[in-house]
Amino acid sequence: MSFIQTDTFTIRGYECDAFGRMSIPALMNLMQESANRNAIEYGIGVADLEQRGFGWMLMRFRLRMHQYPGYGQTVQLITYPTSVEKYFIYRDFRLVDEAGTLLADAASTWLVFSMEKRAMVPLPDFILSLSPPTDVHPLPRLPLKPDFQVRPFVTTQEKEVEVGWLSIDKNQHVNNVAYVQWLLEAIDGETLQTKELAEIDLVYRTESHWQDRLLVQSTVETPDTFLHRIIHSESRKDVLLARSQWKLN
Amino acid sequence: MSFIQTDTFTIRGYECDAFGRMSIPALMNLMQESANRNAIEYGIGVADLEQRGFGWMLMRFRLRMHQYPGYGQTVQLITYPTSVEKYFIYRDFRLVDEAGTLLADAASTWLVFSMEKRAMVPLPDFILSLSPPTDVHPLPRLPLKPDFQVRPFVTTQEKEVEVGWLSIDKNQHVNNVAYVQWLLEAIDGETLQTKELAEIDLVYRTESHWQDRLLVQSTVETPDTFLHRIIHSESRKDVLLARSQWKLN
Numbered sequence: 393m394s395f396i397q398t399d400t401f402t403i404r405g406y407e408c409d410a411f412g413r414m415s416i417p418a419l420m421n422l423m424q425e426s427a428n429r430n431a432i433e434y435g436i437g438v439a440d441l442e443q444r445g446f447g448w449m450l451m452r453f454r455l456r457m458h459q460y461p462g463y464g465q466t467v468q469l470i471t472y473p474t475s476v477e478k479y480f481i482y483r484d485f486r487l488v489d490e491a492g493t494l495l496a497d498a499a500s501t502w503l504v505f506s507m508e509k510r511a512m513v514p515l516p517d518f519i520l521s522l523s524p525p526t527d528v529h530p531l532p533r534l535p536l537k538p539d540f541q542v543r544p545f546v547t548t549q550e551k552e553v554e555v556g557w558l559s560i561d562k563n564q565h566v567n568n569v570a571y572v573q574w575l576l577e578a579i580d581g582e583t584l585q586t587k588e589l590a591e592i593d594l595v596y597r598t599e600s601h602w603q604d605r606l607l608v609q610s611t612v613e614t615p616d617t618f619l620h621r622i623i624h625s626e627s628r629k630d631v632l633l634a635r636s637q638w639k640l641n
Numbered sequence: 642m643s644f645i646q647t648d649t650f651t652i653r654g655y656e657c658d659a660f661g662r663m664s665i666p667a668l669m670n671l672m673q674e675s676a677n678r679n680a681i682e683y684g685i686g687v688a689d690l691e692q693r694g695f696g697w698m699l700m701r702f703r704l705r706m707h708q709y710p711g712y713g714q715t716v717q718l719i720t721y722p723t724s725v726e727k728y729f730i731y732r733d734f735r736l737v738d739e740a741g742t743l744l745a746d747a748a749s750t751w752l753v754f755s756m757e758k759r760a761m762v763p764l765p766d767f768i769l770s771l772s773p774p775t776d777v778h779p780l781p782r783l784p785l786k787p788d789f790q791v792r793p794f795v796t797t798q799e800k801e802v803e804v805g806w807l808s809i810d811k812n813q814h815v816n817n818v819a820y821v822q823w824l825l826e827a828i829d830g831e832t833l834q835t836k837e838l839a840e841i842d843l844v845y846r847t848e849s850h851w852q853d854r855l856l857v858q859s860t861v862e863t864p865d866t867f868l869h870r871i872i873h874s875e876s877r878k879d880v881l882l883a884r885s886q887w888k889l890n
Contacts, residue, residue: 403689405673424654424655556822557658577805
């Protein structure tokens with residue numbers, strides 16, 4: 393059996409930014425919620441994995457914004473797995489308005505870690521055997537290592553944050569969206585006030601925990617793109633690498 | 642005409658904290674969303690006021706948690722104005738589960754400011770003339786100045802935060818819930834891990850803006866209560882005063 397998850401959401405006031413546009417963290421939160429609902433249908437939700445000693449880890453995520461919805465607008469979020477491999481499961485997202493116009497889409501790559509081994513493991517059989525829907529058009533698969541991951545990172549701006557209680561989720565890790573929030577809030581004021589995010593490409597590297605201190609670093613790559621890195625302040629380990637692309641409001 | 646707003650929400654994963662309980666900021670966000678929907682019915686929503694050069698300001702808010710809902714649970718949020726006076730409008734909230742059990746309630750006091758005068762004004766006629774529902778049992782009205790507001794504040798713990806882009810709303814002020822987030826995250830680890838918030842009483846004093854630096858201060862009042870204060874780092878003006886009450890998990 394294959395399942396396509398379709399959720400209808402009406403955008404709430406606190407899900408919008410200072411310009412009244414849906415905020416990127418709010419959208420990513422909805423995407424993760426729909427992904428989990430779809431996973432529950434497949435019997436591979438967060439709770440299903442937890443029972444068997446496993447957890448999901450997001451490895452890659454690329455979001456493209458085509459048109460921002462605003463307050464009170466009703467949107468549909470559609471998500472489904474597109475393929476399953478030895479180590480990875482791929483999932484796409486589409487956000488459409490009531491007329492069916494594509495507002496945003498995202499591709500993602502997930503892996504499974506064993507809580508006992510505290511390490512990545514091959515996908516267990518109950519995940520490997522699932523059937524992705526066949527009547528969909530998958531987005532291009534994300535490269536495991538994008539170009540910005542393999543090049544040295546030159547920091548031009550840096551800010552420290554401490555992981556607060558409200559940024560950790562039930563498995564005691566920082567939730568994936570919190571990093572994006574920190575990364576966006578570290579962007580210069582002029583960009584935030586005159587531009588909107590067109591695309592963000594994320595590589596999740598290591599987990600982090602409550603009360604960890606993280607350095608949120610960025611550098612200008614081109615007039616329209618930034619590179620971002622979040623590292624543990626002490627161990628200097630990479631937590632997240634990213635590239636964001638902006639366009640004028 | 643009087644209106645009672647009833648919204649049905651299914652609790653999403655990111656609305657829960659590390660223990661899988663609905664988080665306080667998530668609940669307050671829903672309350673503010675339902676309040677705005679109810680206000681829109683009355684013709685006094687954020688946008689209605691904006692058009693006439695006014696804005697809402699929350700002055701007092703007291704939330705009492707009776708039972709925390711969790712992931713996937715469907716709850717009803719009910720809100721309505723309870724009375725209107727020269728300067729203030731009072732609004733109650735009730736959160737109930739599907740069996741009608743009361744999970745949380747809140748009382749609040751709102752005022753109107755004039756954008757031109759940058760100051761509080763008497764409620765304009767189109768607000769003053771509204772009819773609150775009569776078939777409800779209002780919560781006790783909150784004192785305008787609770788005892789903890791008039792006593793000197795002794796700081797024992799302090800933390801600085803900078804107002805980020807994602808904490809400001811469409812009228813360029815920090816949203817009311819962001820303060821509560823900062824205040825909760827400044828609480829000591831043991832309390833966060835062993836207790837749950839039973840009640841929080843808030844006094845909003847002055848607005849703050851993007852990139853402002855704020856000091857989040859707290860002090861232990863009794864074994865189960867904290868006093869909190871948020872002030873502008875530079876001007877030392879009070880932004881928020883609060884008392885929180887905790888009980889064992």
